[in-house]
Amino acid sequence: MATASVERLIGKSIKRREDPRFITGRGSYVDDIKLPGATWAAFVRSPHAHARIRSIDTAAARKHPGVVAVYTGQDMTGVNSLPCGWDLRKEKNIPGVVQDLAMVPHMPLTADVARHVGDPVAVVIADSQAAAADAAEKVKVDWEVLTAVTSTERAAAGDAPQLHAGAPGNVAFRWEIGDGVATDAAFKSAPVTVKRRIVNQRLVANAMEPRACAARFDPATGELTLWVTSQNPHVHRLLMCAFVLGIPEHKVRVISPDVGGGFGSKIFLYNEEVVCSWASRQLQRPVRWTATRREAYLTDAHGRDHVTDAEIALSREGKILGLRVKTTANLGAYLSTFAPAVPTFLYGTLLNGVYAIGAIHCQVTGVFSNTTAVDAYRGAGRPEACYVLERIVEAGARALGMDVAELRKRNFIPKFADGFQTLVAVAYDSGDYGVALDKLLGMFDYKGFRAEQAAARQQGRLLGIGFSTYIEACSIAPSKVVGALGAGAGLYESGKVRVHPTGMVTVYTGSHSHGQGHETTFAQLVADELGLPVEQVEVVHGDTGAIPFGMGTYGSRSASVGGTALHMSVGKIKEKGKKIAAHLLEASPSDIEYVNGQFQVKGFPSKAVPFGAVSLTAYVPHNYPEGLEPGLEETSFYDPSNFCFPFGAHACVVEVDRETGQVKILKYLAVDDVGNVINPMIVDGMVHGGIAQGVGQALWEGAVYDDASGQLVTGSLMDYAVPKADMLPMYETERTVTPTPVNPLGVKGAGETGTIAATPAVVNAVVDALAPLGVDHIETMPLTAERVWTIMQTAKAAT
Amino acid sequence: MKLPVTMTINGQSYSHEVEPRLLLVHHIRETVGLTGTHVGCDTSQCGACTILMNGQAVKACTLFAVQADGAQITTIEGMAKNGELHPIQQGFWEKHGLQCGFCTPGMIMAAAQMLERYPRPTEEQIRHQLEGNLCRCTGYHNIVKAIQWAAEHMAAGK
């Protein structure tokens, strides 16, 4: 029988319950799953960035031993384009649309033109992975190579080669937010204005587990099961059934088992999953595929890739009077699932930052280019916004000769507890921005550092400090709001709580962990609310066959949106439990309260029935309230009323080597406010990982295309610098806690804060370090030793 | 043409006929069926495939199965003994040294050799020794702590 626990679990760093399987090698990732009779798919991909397919000769491949089938795009009749789930069109009244989104087709296997290196044109399916790979090399494609464009700045130039008939000039959309007239006026009268070009380079998510899928069609039942590396299995199922393959949703089960990281890249519906699912139905055999790392670089949606001209208008006292931003966002060759949302509503709406700004205007042009599609990568739009703002704010401070921390303090929005309307559509939930920076400045001796820096400069050493006081929007998202902005989906979450007769509990969440520790956090939440030991609660996720519905995990939404859905179901369980207990105690339900794992008459702990007795009664309803349904299981769908807005202050201290340009991080400090915290250990871990990715962008990472050939030059882990252990410091992290009024748990979201905050803090620090050389701006990341060395040489030459 | 290979993995002997081009990591995962050893790249960078071969930490993706003929191999599945976690495994659990878990087996195997070489490693040594193992989730902070925890407990246990 169940036992009761009175210890509060929320706020405790309990060890992760999923870890025993991972640390013993018993995790179950997609590639680990064995399917008898499985065939393997190998994709034939374009080696060219832009090329017309004249013909495809598959005869030799078909004859290769072990080959079961070879398909090209022409064979996939009746299969539709991969859908883009975000619309930007005037006729839909989407705010800010200047030029409608060009909804260009994206076929699972392209049949006419390949538009980026890695674009799949055929698939070989064979008895073994090796046979499929060998035979794929025998597929002969007669290519007519076309000129390609990969550069963000050149993609929409008049002479650039055209990618899609439906997108003249390679323009995907034009969009704006804010008040152009007010901003122009602010700039006209401002005593100080600073304009900077700020490039946010293209990144690759590089989840350590490559994408994989295994599709098994069962001809006897007509059911298709798809195991796939997905952050959101229900979204995969819905998009695939309703839009691409036209197969019945209730006959498809999508299972996303253990997932080895995602960072956004596993949100989207990809070609390979669709092709394997379709082929499994054709062949009536399981078809599977696991990406090589090289394929991952060429096909996982990339992130960022903005070129921005930003201007800030300031008073002499350092008040921010205006902000003007013009951004070109490279979307790659096709529209990935949520691509149009990232450089628009997830970007422009965050440009108000944590500051009271006079006026803001932001214009964005989305462009197509012969590159891998770009979509959400950890932070998705919000890091880009934060980067622009935090860089231009420090540029403004330098222009005024004002301390960068002081300028921020003069502009913080004052503390508020329930709502601040920004100039860029969104209304913040709760915030106390000055406190976060004060706490950060209390973690080290800032004045002392400035003295040390001055002394170091005397000796010719280059020390620098950079800050970032960021905001992000998470708990994505209120369905009505995003619907009005062009989303094709609702962004609620489901949570089901099933109490078993013995009082054991299984919770089903539509969120899906790919490293976030949901099996711990959600068990902790539900066990806490029910006053049960955490061992009595088990979490199920990642399976459309088990979960009611779910929108998945991204946008730091799981604890706040998914957690609240579970909280609501727990509430319903308690209400029903009170009725059962009242009956057993011969009291009125309104006189029953739930305390410490038992239902009791208010104020009389001795007149009580334990949780386990109530659950047993619910399933053995002999002595039971009249008219009440047996069973104890509740489902809720929670749709948030607003986003949540975590914030914080980060600082980075660097030293730049004068001779080599090498940047060394001496200190990394972070204060994050993510609202209430369920498991501090897990939240800290996410903050660490986020910082590492943000630092990675600042210093080492970047997806580089050769503009002449359109080849991805950084197409392997040998060429793309994923940070290693010896490149990163220990992080000093602290928190302030400003609960959100948006949800009853008061939690905001923690998955992306580090990534958003870290990049500008590091780059600002390097600019500060190089100040004695006359450097007052750096346009392009990453700040590799070579780039910094070049900047130093250029600066020297200029003086 | 297939070649015979025999190797001892986690104390158990396995004999198979394999293609000469079969990588050791695929042999372990596919032929033998121990899927705790992972494949994260194709250029020998990530270290997700790290195992111990004759006492040395090696990347199982950089060897052919036939090269391991006669070898003594330990994979992540062989680290816990009699249901007791190895102190390194315990350290990763205690210090939250993993998130998605994909890099973890390789990290633990790399740490096993590291702690043999440097029973009380400094932070710098740990970071340097992990040079061949990538983690995208943790930012390494807690991996360092996990290995420090293991070093302390292994020293105390001696």
Ligand code: FES
């Ligand atoms: S699989 Fe990446 S190093 Fe072996």
Ligand code: FES
């Ligand atoms: S825990 Fe995910 S890659 Fe290391």
